[in-house]
Amino acid sequence: MSLRPLFITQVYEASLADGRGWPEFNEQLIDVIRMMAEEDAAGRHWCKANAYRGYTSYGSLNDLPQRFPEFAELKRHLDRHAVAYAKALNFDLARKPRLDNLWVNILKPGGGHTGHIHPHAFLSGTVYIDIPDGASSLKLEDPRLPFMMARPSVTEEASEAERPFVYLKAQAGTVLMWESWLRHEVPTNLAKADRISISFNYA
Template sequence: MSDITSLFVTRLYQAALSERGKPVDPVELEASCWSIAEDDEAGQAWCDENGYPGYTSYASLTDLPYRFPIFKDLVPVLDKHVKAFAKDLEFDLGDRKLKLEDIWINILPPGGIHTGHLHPHSVISGTTYVAVPSGAGSIKFEDPRLAMMMAAPARKKDARAELSTFSYVSPAAGDVLLWESWLRHEVPINMADEERISISFNYSWD
């Protein structure tokens, strides 16, 4: 009798940030993101020079948890989510652990996009969502085998999720998404009338 199984599964973790650890005040978190963006002249300049829509602190502020108490409170909550995901992935970490490598703010304006990319040199990457107005769009994940599918036909539009070439996930404010850092992803155009605010991060194997 025929037997078809799935090999080399790509895992995606989605949960409410509040499920693990001390709750982080969402109102204060959003206000802090705006305040940081307004004061970060170096970050604003980097965005202008590099054609980055909206604002990101990725290239300017590398120590948010040391500068702002709410980000310090956020880190142990993220640590617990990452620990749960690492357990699901069945990583053999030995006597080392996964540790936060960097964390940054993203404010994507109406019409803004973040093109396809991955996060080299990290193990787990993720985003927690602060403000997701209606129409702000999904995060788009790409089948990591895509580059090797030179002669393959396209998938059916109603193909099962695990067989789709692209997967779209629509997070809500307060959600956290985690994935392995090699997974290519992008943020399609923000069709909302307001900014989409998120906080992204990478964990390395320390």
Template sequence: MSLRPLFVTQVYEASLADAPGFSGFNDGLAEACRMLAVEDGAGRAWCREHGYRGYTSYGSLNDLPQRLPEFAELKRHLDRHATAYARALNFDLARKPRLDTMWVNILKPGGSHSGHIHPHAFLSGTVYVEVPDGASALKLEDPRLAMMMARPSVSVDAPEAERPFVYLAPRSGTVLMWESWLRHEVPVNAAKAERISVSFNYA
């Protein structure tokens, strides 16, 4: 017999950490994220209103690459990765993927982000800036779960591709991308320090 893996969900993983000057770039990016958390009053208000434990610019700022050079440089890196990912997915595109939105996430200890998707985009992802010991992984959900009906659970040693949930543990500089329809979440941050990341959508 043989098994044919069909309709595979491909998640993209790369790292900025090997690029020349990464340490200085990453330090500058972390500083820029923290500066926004202090200066963005509208963002802090959005976080209070929505119960976000920490800071995100998701509801307040939509021009980070134009606002600060650290995010403009990050965009240049991400544009290359998004193009490579789209090519690997065999997408037939009339133009290169275009960055639509980018936002900062500073998750305090005990904070989390419940399961969600990213409408109005086709590629989404996160680059990880500071990931202290014990920080949350990214939890990805099998998109077939709602249609599995009476399907049995899988054994504890099942291959990653056959599990209902997969946890990806990033490090500083890790870039993760997935198709925007893929449901994902950030479990509770068990670290004793903030977890800093920058998320984005390509349309």
């Protein structure tokens, strides 16, 4: 008897913290993000209107690599990882993945982000900037859940690949990427400090 794993979902994980100058670069990113949270009135208005507990530039700024040299440098790193991920997935692409949008997230204690996908992109991800103790992990959902009908739950011995939900814990510098159709969420931030990350889409 043998089992053949089929239709595998591959999630990409790497770290910017392995590179030279990461602590200084990370501090620069934090400074820029904090400045944005103070000065981006349109972003704060979007957060209030959409009950986002914290700050995100998702609804206000769509040109961060052009606005700030720190984000231009981050884009160069992410471009390299997107190419590596697409190659690992054996995608037959006519051109290199292109960064479509990129936004910052400051999730305050008690805040979360409900389950969602990223339409109009094929690769999505997050790079983590400041993850305090107790901050929520990224929660990924098995895309087959709506079709499982009477499927039993799995035992405690089941591997990560067999579970209906997987929680990926990150630290500062972690880069996680996944195919944009993969449903995911950020559970409630139980830390006593802000959880800071930068999310992005490639089209």
